[in-house]
Amino acid sequence: MPVYCPECGGETWYDSSAKRHVCKSCGVMYTKEELEAAREKLLAPAEDEKARARRRGKEMLKWWLSSKSD
Numbered sequence: 684m685p686v687y688c689p690e691c692g693g694e695t696w697y698d699s700s701a702k703r704h705v706c707k708s709c710g711v712m713y714t715k716e717e718l719e720a721a722r723e724k725l726l727a728p729a730e731d732e733k734a735r736a737r738r739r740g741k742e743m744l745k746w747w748l749s750s751k752s753d
Contacts, residue, residue, distance in 0.1 A: 686704055686718065688706035688708065688709060688711060688713075689713075689718070689721035689722055689724075689725050690706065690709055690711050690721075691706060691708050691709045691711075692708075693706045693707050693708025693709060694706075694707050694708075695707065695713070695718075698712075702714070704718055
């Protein structure tokens with residue numbers, strides 16, 4: 684399974700002599716730990732956006748139900 688660069692989205696290859704993943708496009712080098720941390724950082728904003736959308740939905744539902752009970 685190919686591993687993709689968090690910086691540019693290019694495919695990486697594993698350099699066993701350096702023990703790092705190297706991006707074929709931009710040349711950035713990552714250790715396994717750095718690559719995992721970069722992926723988590725990229726995914727965190729998406730999770731935050733989902734949480735905001737859920738909160739807005741709950742607020743809208745609360746508003747809708749309260750306006751109908753008057």
